Amino acid sequence: MSDAHARRVQAQFGASAAAYVASTGHAGGDDLERLLAWVRACRPGRALDVATGGGHTALALAGVAREVVAFDLTEPMLRAAREFIRSRGSTNVAFVLGDVEALPFRDGAFDAVTCRIAAHHFANVAAALRQAHRVLRPGGSFLIQDILGHDDPAANAFITEVERRRDPSHVRAYRASEWKAFLRAAGLTVIDEGVVRKVRPWEEWTGRTRMTLEAREALEAFVRQAPERCRAAFDFELAGDRIAAFTDRMILLRADRD
Amino acid sequence: MIDDELKAILVCPACKGDLLFEETRIICPACRKAYPIRDGIPVMLINEATAWSPGR
Numbered sequence: 001m002s003d004a005h006a007r008r009v010q011a012q013f014g015a016s017a018a019a020y021v022a023s024t025g026h027a028g029g030d031d032l033e034r035l036l037a038w039v040r041a042c043r044p045g046r047a048l049d050v051a052t053g054g055g056h057t058a059l060a061l062a063g064v065a066r067e068v069v070a071f072d073l074t075e076p077m078l079r080a081a082r083e084f085i086r087s088r089g090s091t092n093v094a095f096v097l098g099d100v101e102a103l104p105f106r107d108g109a110f111d112a113v114t115c116r117i118a119a120h121h122f123a124n125v126a127a128a129l130r131q132a133h134r135v136l137r138p139g140g141s142f143l144i145q146d147i148l149g150h151d152d153p154a155a156n157a158f159i160t161e162v163e164r165r166r167d168p169s170h171v172r173a174y175r176a177s178e179w180k181a182f183l184r185a186a187g188l189t190v191i192d193e194g195v196v197r198k199v200r201p202w203e204e205w206t207g208r209t210r211m212t213l214e215a216r217e218a219l220e221a222f223v224r225q226a227p228e229r230c231r232a233a234f235d236f237e238l239a240g241d242r243i244a245a246f247t248d249r250m251i252l253l254r255a256d257r258d
Numbered sequence: 259m260i261d262d263e264l265k266a267i268l269v270c271p272a273c274k275g276d277l278l279f280e281e282t283r284i285i286c287p288a289c290r291k292a293y294p295i296r297d298g299i300p301v302m303l304i305n306e307a308t309a310w311s312p313g314r
Contacts, residue, residue: 073303082299095298095299098302106267
């Protein structure tokens with residue numbers, strides 16, 4: 001990815017590493033369970049977790065795969081993930097810093113590659129998927145979870161603006177049809193798919209990225225002034241002049257290398 | 259310390275070629291670049307690599 005975008009991501013997550021380790025939304029839930037069920041089905045010897053963030057997915061993989069590589073672009077994030085995973089007693093996870101668009105692994109090195117709640121930060125999803133395909137063995141599984149783009153363009157523009165104000169490294173979320181086109185183009189065939197809802201408690205969600213009070217108030221005003229149908233599309237819960245929560249839909253896809 | 263399992267699958271992020279592993283850095287002889295190992299973590303970022311030449 002471009003140096004400018006890489007620096008945006010590194011600045012964003014380097015400053016908030018501990019908050020991502022502590023994040024309940026990343027730690028688990030129906031979404032992680034669904035992804036893990038797919039992982040168990042493919043019985044990976046070696047698995048790669050791309051953009052591991054706080055390391056929750058890599059830790060879960062460590063219980064299923066013989067060997068796991070946790071991979072991230074941001075050094076403080078990866079160190080925090082290592083500390084977290086080691087504190088849980090897992091010893092079969094290695095840590096590598098790098099760029100998803102230039103994976104430093106041999107062709108066919110992995111039986112499974114996961115990428116959870118991260119692709120909306122990628123500057124070039126197509127390039128990232130080509131790399132995932134390259135490092136998978138033939139028949140290996142790519143397991144992706146990410147925020148689902150909304151079919152209503154106005155709602156999609158609204159939530160993208162909310163996300164970018166909260167986190168400047170947010171690029172965009174993709175619709176199911178876009179994901180399938182990306183995967184197909186990369187030589188990955190969709191085997192299974194699902195959608196889960198993820199409630200975002202507003203205090204935690206805005207707090208995690210260390211927004212200033214002014215930026216947060218401006219964001220809340222933006223949300224309140226948005227068309228009702230845009231808020232309704234994400235089940236924004238308003239309590240008086242506070243925002244309590246909203247709900248994302250997350251897409252999960254299992255796509256195998258041809 | 260990079261374990262043998264990891265050494266077996268790591269390649270240069272730029273050229274995907276074989277690497278030479280040293281105590282504090284990882285060398286791609288083809289690209290003539292050295293990638294740092296910081297606090298035990300291989301930093302396989304192309305823009306963090308430094309120039310390397312044989313015999314040094």
